[in-house]
Amino acid sequence: MVKICCIGAGYVGGPTMAVIALKCPTIEVVVVDIAVSRINAWNSDQLPIYEPGLDGVVKECRGRNLFFSTDVEKHVSEADIVFVSVNTPTKTRGLGAGKAADLTYWESAARMIADVSKSDKIVVEKSTVPVKTAEAIEKILTHNSKGIKFQILSNPEFLAEGTAIKDLFNPDRVLIGGRETPEGQKAINKLKSVYAHWVPENRILTTNLWSAELSKLAANAFLAQRISSVNAISALCEAxxxxxxxxxxxxxxxxxxxxxxxxxxxxxxxxxxxxxxxxxxxxxxxxxxxxxxxxxxxxxxxxxxxxxxxxxxxxxxxxxxxxxxxxxxxxxxxxxxxxxxxxxxxxxxxxxxxxxxxxxxxxxxxxxxxxxxxxxxxxxxxxxxxxxxxxxxxxxxxxxxxxxxxxxxxxxxxxxxxxxxxxxxxxxxxxxxxxxxxxxxxxxxxxxxxxxxxxxxxxxxxxxxxxxxxxxxxxxxxxx
Ligand SMILES: NC(=O)c1ccc[n+]([C@@H]2O[C@H](COP(=O)([O-])OP(=O)(O)OC[C@H]3O[C@@H](n4cnc5c(N)ncnc54)[C@H](O)[C@@H]3O)[C@@H](O)[C@H]2O)c1
Ligand SMILES: O=c1ccn([C@@H]2O[C@H](COP(=O)(O)OP(=O)(O)O[C@H]3O[C@H](CO)[C@@H](O)[C@H](O)[C@H]3O)[C@@H](O)[C@H]2O)c(=O)[nH]1
The missing domain is CATH 3.40.50.720 (NAD(P)-binding Rossmann-like Domain)
Structure with missing residues (x-):
C-alpha cells in the first residue's frame, strides 16, 4: 500500500489529504502537525476549520485510510510520499522584512525529513513558496541524507476557501513540476497516478520545478490584479x-x-x-x-x-x-x-x-x-x-x-x-x-x-x- 504523509494539518493539508483519502481508498494518508490542539480537533466532531462538505469527507475516511497524528517523525519515516503544507508567512524581521517569505517552518520540516528517513522518498512542496525553493530544499535533504534518495516535486494548491471541497473534486488543473531527469519524471508519474484516481489526464499538467513554483505566485497575482482593477474602476464609477x-x-x-x-x-x-x-x-x-x-x-x-x-x-x-x-x-x-x-x-x-x-x-x-x-x-x-x-x-x-x-x-x-x-x-x-x-x-x-x-x-x-x-x-x- 502506498503511504502518504502530509506535514501541516491546516486549511490546505486537511482538506487536500481528506480528498486524496476519499478518492484513493488503497492509499494510506496520515496528516501530521506539531499543533496538538489542531490534531485533536481533526480527530473530533468539531473540525478545526469550517468548509462546506469537509465534514462528510472526513467522516467517511477517518480511521479507514485517513489519520491525523502528532507523531510527525514516525509517519514521515514510514511514508513513500511526503507532502509539506506548512506555513510560509511574510518575514517580519531582517532581510526582506515585510515582503520575503519566511521559510523557517519549511526548512525545519525538510531537516526533520532528512533526519528520520530510512527509505527513498518523494517530497512534495504543497505550500506556496518562492521560485527556486526546491533547490534549497534539495540541498538540505541531500546534505543530511545518509545515502537516501529524495525527489522533490512542486505541486502547488489552487483551492479557494469556502469552495475547497468542490475545487478539489473538480480542479481546473493539477500542476506537478519536477526535475527533467529520468528519476524526476518517474516521481512526477507516481504523483500523477495518485491524482489520476479522479482528475482527468488532460487536467494534470506537468512542468519543470521552477515553472510550477512560479505559476502559483503568478496565478494569485493575476487573480488579485483583476480585483484591484475592478476596484480602481469602482472609485471612478462613484466619481x-x-x-x-x-x-x-x-x-x-x-x-x-x-x-x-x-x-x-x-x-x-x-x-x-x-x-x-x-x-x-x-x-x-x-x-x-x-x-x-x-x-x-x-x-x-x-x-x-x-x-x-x-x-x-x-x-x-x-x-x-x-x-x-x-x-x-x-x-x-x-x-x-x-x-x-x-x-x-x-x-x-x-x-x-x-x-x-x-x-x-x-x-x-x-x-x-x-x-x-x-x-x-x-x-x-x-x-x-x-x-x-x-x-x-x-x-x-x-x-x-x-x-x-x-x-x-x-x-x-x-x-x-x-x-x-x-x-x-x-x-x-x-x-x-x-x-x-x-x-x-x-x-x-x-x-x-x-x-x-x-x-x-x-x-x-x-x-x-x-x-x-x-x-x-x-x-x-x-x-x-
Ligand atoms: N489557505 C489556502 O487557501 C491556501 C491555498 C493554497 C496554498 N496555500 C499555501 O499552503 C500553505 C499552508 O497554508 P494553510 O492555509 O494550510 O496554513 P495553516 O496555518 O492553516 O496550516 C499550516 C500548518 O502547518 C503546521 N506546521 C508548521 N510547521 C510545522 C512543522 N515543522 N511540522 C509539522 N507541522 C507544522 C502548523 O502548525 C499549521 O497547523 C501556505 O504556504 C499557503 O500559502 C494556502
Ligand atoms: O471578484 C472578486 C473575487 C474575490 N474577491 C475577494 O478576494 C479575496 C480572495 O478570494 P478567493 O480567491 O475566492 O479566496 P482564497 O481562498 O483566498 O483563494 C485564493 O487564494 C488561494 C491561496 O493561494 C488560491 O489557492 C486560490 O486559487 C485563490 O482564489 C476574498 O476576500 C474575496 O472576497 C473580491 O473582492 N472580488
Missing part, C-alpha cells in the same frame, strides 16, 4: 455616476477577459493574495527587476487604497466623526462560507473606524469573539505563524463588542457596514433594523449584497461600492 456592476458585466462579456472575479469590493483578503504578491515583488527585486516589482506592488496599493477609501467614506458621510457612535459590522471573515479571518479587509476597516473612536458591534456567523479580538490586536503578519506560537492572551479592544445576531449588532447603531457577503445579509428584515437604529441611519455595503433602492425606500442613506452616490454622500465628499 462619475457609472455603475461598477454594469461596467464589470460589459467588460467581462468580452470572451478574452471573461466574467469571473470582477466583483468590486471593500478589498481582497485571505491568507494568500497579499503574502504571495509581496513575495513575488521581493523575488523580482532580488532578480534586478524593479519595474516588474513596482507593477505588482500596485495591486496591493490599490487594495489598501480601497479599504482606506471605505473608512473615509463612512466617517465623512457621518458629519466627519464617528466618535462614540455605535457602528454595526456585519461580517468579519475574508469571504463568505469560511470562518477564516486571515488578512480580512474587516481588520483594516475596523482599525480605521476605531482610530476615529467608533464603538463597534460585530457579528459574523462563523467567527468567534476570541478570534476577532486577537485579529484586532495582533501585529501585521503575526497571524501566519502556527497558532500555538502566537501570543496567548493579547489585550482586548474595549470599544469592540461581538454579538451573535445581526439584529443585536444593529440595535441603536448609527450605521451598518457590510464587510462579508454572507447570504443571510441579503435576507435580513431591514425595516426592523431601520426602526431600531439611530437616525439618520446609514448602510455602507462593502460587498454590494443588498438592494440599495429597497433600502432607500425604507429611509436608509446607502453607500454601495462603485454605485451612483446618494445626494447625501455627494454633499459630504470623502477625501481618499
Amino acid at each position: 462619475t455616476g457609472a455603475d461598477v456592476a454594469q461596467v464589470a458585466y460589459s467588460v467581462g462579456t468580452d470572451s478574452r477577459i471573461g466574467p469571473k472575479f470582477l466583483n468590486a469590493s471593500v478589498g481582497f483578503g485571505g491568507s494568500c493574495f497579499q503574502k504571495d504578491i509581496l513575495n513575488l515583488v521581493y523575488i523580482c527585486e532580488c532578480n534586478g527587476l524593479p519595474e516588474v516589482a513596482e507593477y505588482w506592488k500596485q495591486v496591493i496599493k490599490i487594495n489598501d487604497y480601497q479599504k482606506n477609501r471605505f473608512v473615509n467614506r463612512v466617517v465623512a458621510s457621518m458629519f466627519n466623526t464617528v466618535s462614540n457612535k455605535k457602528i454595526a459590522i456585519l461580517g468579519f471573515a475574508f469571504k463568505k462560507d469560511t470562518g477564516d479571518t486571515r488578512e480580512t479587509p474587516a481588520i483594516d476597516v475596523c482599525k480605521g473606524l476605531l482610530g476615529d473612536k467608533a464603538l463597534l458591534s460585530i457579528y459574523d456567523p462563523q467567527v468567534s469573539e476570541d478570534q476577532i479580538q486577537r485579529d484586532l490586536t495582533l501585529s501585521k503578519f503575526e497571524w501566519d505563524h502556527p497558532t500555538h506560537l502566537q501570543p496567548m492572551s493579547p489585550t482586548t479592544v474595549k470599544q469592540v463588542s461581538v454579538v451573535w445576531d445581526a439584529y443585536e449588532a444593529t440595535k441603536e447603531a448609527h450605521a451598518v457596514c457590510i464587510l462579508t457577503e454572507w447570504d443571510e445579509f441579503k435576507n435580513l428584515d431591514y425595516q426592523r433594523i431601520y426602526n431600531n437604529m439611530q437616525k439618520p441611519a446609514f448602510i455602507f455595503d462593502g460587498r454590494n449584497v443588498v438592494d440599495g433602492d429597497k433600502l432607500r425606500a425604507i429611509g436608509f442613506i446607502v453607500f454601495s461600492i462603485g454605485k451612483p452616490l446618494d445626494q447625501w454622500l455627494k454633499d459630504m465628499p470623502a477625501v481618499a
Whole structure:
C-alpha cells in the first residue's frame, strides 16, 4: 500500500489529504502537525476549520485510510510520499522584512525529513513558496541524507476557501513540476497516478520545478490584479455616476477577459493574495527587476487604497466623526462560507473606524469573539505563524463588542457596514433594523449584497461600492 504523509494539518493539508483519502481508498494518508490542539480537533466532531462538505469527507475516511497524528517523525519515516503544507508567512524581521517569505517552518520540516528517513522518498512542496525553493530544499535533504534518495516535486494548491471541497473534486488543473531527469519524471508519474484516481489526464499538467513554483505566485497575482482593477474602476464609477456592476458585466462579456472575479469590493483578503504578491515583488527585486516589482506592488496599493477609501467614506458621510457612535459590522471573515479571518479587509476597516473612536458591534456567523479580538490586536503578519506560537492572551479592544445576531449588532447603531457577503445579509428584515437604529441611519455595503433602492425606500442613506452616490454622500465628499 502506498503511504502518504502530509506535514501541516491546516486549511490546505486537511482538506487536500481528506480528498486524496476519499478518492484513493488503497492509499494510506496520515496528516501530521506539531499543533496538538489542531490534531485533536481533526480527530473530533468539531473540525478545526469550517468548509462546506469537509465534514462528510472526513467522516467517511477517518480511521479507514485517513489519520491525523502528532507523531510527525514516525509517519514521515514510514511514508513513500511526503507532502509539506506548512506555513510560509511574510518575514517580519531582517532581510526582506515585510515582503520575503519566511521559510523557517519549511526548512525545519525538510531537516526533520532528512533526519528520520530510512527509505527513498518523494517530497512534495504543497505550500506556496518562492521560485527556486526546491533547490534549497534539495540541498538540505541531500546534505543530511545518509545515502537516501529524495525527489522533490512542486505541486502547488489552487483551492479557494469556502469552495475547497468542490475545487478539489473538480480542479481546473493539477500542476506537478519536477526535475527533467529520468528519476524526476518517474516521481512526477507516481504523483500523477495518485491524482489520476479522479482528475482527468488532460487536467494534470506537468512542468519543470521552477515553472510550477512560479505559476502559483503568478496565478494569485493575476487573480488579485483583476480585483484591484475592478476596484480602481469602482472609485471612478462613484466619481462619475457609472455603475461598477454594469461596467464589470460589459467588460467581462468580452470572451478574452471573461466574467469571473470582477466583483468590486471593500478589498481582497485571505491568507494568500497579499503574502504571495509581496513575495513575488521581493523575488523580482532580488532578480534586478524593479519595474516588474513596482507593477505588482500596485495591486496591493490599490487594495489598501480601497479599504482606506471605505473608512473615509463612512466617517465623512457621518458629519466627519464617528466618535462614540455605535457602528454595526456585519461580517468579519475574508469571504463568505469560511470562518477564516486571515488578512480580512474587516481588520483594516475596523482599525480605521476605531482610530476615529467608533464603538463597534460585530457579528459574523462563523467567527468567534476570541478570534476577532486577537485579529484586532495582533501585529501585521503575526497571524501566519502556527497558532500555538502566537501570543496567548493579547489585550482586548474595549470599544469592540461581538454579538451573535445581526439584529443585536444593529440595535441603536448609527450605521451598518457590510464587510462579508454572507447570504443571510441579503435576507435580513431591514425595516426592523431601520426602526431600531439611530437616525439618520446609514448602510455602507462593502460587498454590494443588498438592494440599495429597497433600502432607500425604507429611509436608509446607502453607500454601495462603485454605485451612483446618494445626494447625501455627494454633499459630504470623502477625501481618499
Ligand atoms: N489557505 C489556502 O487557501 C491556501 C491555498 C493554497 C496554498 N496555500 C499555501 O499552503 C500553505 C499552508 O497554508 P494553510 O492555509 O494550510 O496554513 P495553516 O496555518 O492553516 O496550516 C499550516 C500548518 O502547518 C503546521 N506546521 C508548521 N510547521 C510545522 C512543522 N515543522 N511540522 C509539522 N507541522 C507544522 C502548523 O502548525 C499549521 O497547523 C501556505 O504556504 C499557503 O500559502 C494556502
Ligand atoms: O471578484 C472578486 C473575487 C474575490 N474577491 C475577494 O478576494 C479575496 C480572495 O478570494 P478567493 O480567491 O475566492 O479566496 P482564497 O481562498 O483566498 O483563494 C485564493 O487564494 C488561494 C491561496 O493561494 C488560491 O489557492 C486560490 O486559487 C485563490 O482564489 C476574498 O476576500 C474575496 O472576497 C473580491 O473582492 N472580488
